[in-house]
Amino acid sequence: MASVYFHVPFCKQACHYCNFHFSTSLKNKALLLKAMLSELELRKAELSESEQINSIYFGGGTPSLLSAIEIKMLIDTVKTNFALASEVEITLEMNPDDDRPNYLKELKKIGINRLSIGVQSFFDDELKLMNRAHDAKEAFLLLKKVKELFDNFSLDLIYGMPMSNLEKWEKNIELALSFEPNHISSYALTIEPKTVLSHQVKKQQVEVLDEEVVLAQFNFLMDRLEKEGYEHYELSSFGKPSFQSVNNCAYWSGKSYLGIGPSAHSFDGITRSWNISNNAEYVKGISTGKPFIERETLNEIDRYNEYLMTGLRTKKGVSLSHIEEKFGSRYKILLEKEAQNNIAAQMLYWDGDVLKVSRKAKFLVDGLASDLFILNN
Numbered sequence: 175m176a177s178v179y180f181h182v183p184f185c186k187q188a189c190h191y192c193n194f195h196f197s198t199s200l201k202n203k204a205l206l207l208k209a210m211l212s213e214l215e216l217r218k219a220e221l222s223e224s225e226q227i228n229s230i231y232f233g234g235g236t237p238s239l240l241s242a243i244e245i246k247m248l249i250d251t252v253k254t255n256f257a258l259a260s261e262v263e264i265t266l267e268m269n270p271d272d273d274r275p276n277y278l279k280e281l282k283k284i285g286i287n288r289l290s291i292g293v294q295s296f297f298d299d300e301l302k303l304m305n306r307a308h309d310a311k312e313a314f315l316l317l318k319k320v321k322e323l324f325d326n327f328s329l330d331l332i333y334g335m336p337m338s339n340l341e342k343w344e345k346n347i348e349l350a351l352s353f354e355p356n357h358i359s360s361y362a363l364t365i366e367p368k369t370v371l372s373h374q375v376k377k378q379q380v381e382v383l384d385e386e387v388v389l390a391q392f393n394f395l396m397d398r399l400e401k402e403g404y405e406h407y408e409l410s411s412f413g414k415p416s417f418q419s420v421n422n423c424a425y426w427s428g429k430s431y432l433g434i435g436p437s438a439h440s441f442d443g444i445t446r447s448w449n450i451s452n453n454a455e456y457v458k459g460i461s462t463g464k465p466f467i468e469r470e471t472l473n474e475i476d477r478y479n480e481y482l483m484t485g486l487r488t489k490k491g492v493s494l495s496h497i498e499e500k501f502g503s504r505y506k507i508l509l510e511k512e513a514q515n516n517i518a519a520q521m522l523y524w525d526g527d528v529l530k531v532s533r534k535a536k537f538l539v540d541g542l543a544s545d546l547f548i549l550n551n
């Protein structure tokens with residue numbers, strides 16, 4: 175099984191924390207969509223013919239800026255060029271300010287069967303600080319409508335925000351739960367270089383939230399959602415049984431995916447590639463044949479390190495028998511040795527022959543995984 179990902183590189187305005195690729199000018203939207211349709215046809219051979227598509231994902235940027243007709247064109251091109259599995263999850267990321275008359279019904283009609291709503295917070299002061307284009311009222315209204323029409327939807331929440339505290343975060347979670355989504359993605363705010371937020375922090379206009387509060391928010395998130403029956407299947411992802419995101423699971427389990435659009439990433443099992451993060455250069459690349467994709471072939475060590483990173487972030491953990499089979503016993507012996515200190519510190523533990531991260535160390539998983547990496551010479 176494989177996935178197709180569309181990166182829709184437009185946003186109404188720039189959120190202060192965001193370092194994704196997008197443009198706030200929609201002037202060349204038609205041209206760009208045409209280029210994305212061409213890219214899909216140009217690159218169809220990159221996914222093996224025997225692989226069926228079981229996930230189509232519209233991310234960005236803000237894909238809900240596209241009309242249902244535009245989204246349908248992209249879905250139809252996937253259908254024309256690839257074999258689809260009998261069940262295909264088709265997800266669209268949607269921002270609360272993008273609701274318009276009949277939009278949800280149209281999305282449903284063209285085959286979108288999963289929505290991922292970018293709520294981030296139910297507090298207007300936090301939304302304002304992040305420069306989100308919506309307010310809390312729009313999020314409530316949209317979620318109410320989504321719940322009536324879609325039985326599969328997710329919502330995004332950000333913790334660790336300046337102006338937040340544990341009490342507000344608890345309220346955010348309870349409000350999210352009141353809509354009974356079958357999936358919640360929740361990320362810790364990170365201060366990315368060259369964002370407005372990093373500038374504000376440097377200038378001391380915004381105060382970063384205390385690390386202890388951020389950790390308490392994460393712990394509350396885990397406890398509360400698990401109590402409510404959500405499976406914590408990846409560091410930032412919680413799903414009701416059988417509602418894990420097909421797209422994300424494919425990514426974490428090393429399956430192939432084709433990323434279409436500026437800045438989109440792809441993986442065919444051996445080679446990673448990424449498209450240029452510039453809308454005009456991307457369109458030019460498609461129309462003139464000027465290279466717009468960079469590629470990197472992963473060597474054995476890269477693949478081992480990636481397996482450690484994705485495995486430890488997920489509930490599945492890192493399996494010694496998988497390592498032995500894919501990489502050889504040298505890697506297995508090395509991992510057993512390298513993990514010892516963090517096992518003694520109760521940060522990692524063995525579940526049979528599977529290495530997992532203890533509950534208290536989940537928040538630190540990226541650092542724990544990189545401690546185990548083998549360095550490429």
Ligand code: SF4
Binds near residue numbers: 187234236
């Ligand atoms: S809407 Fe999403 S992609 Fe666009 S600026 Fe905000 S966070 Fe970034």
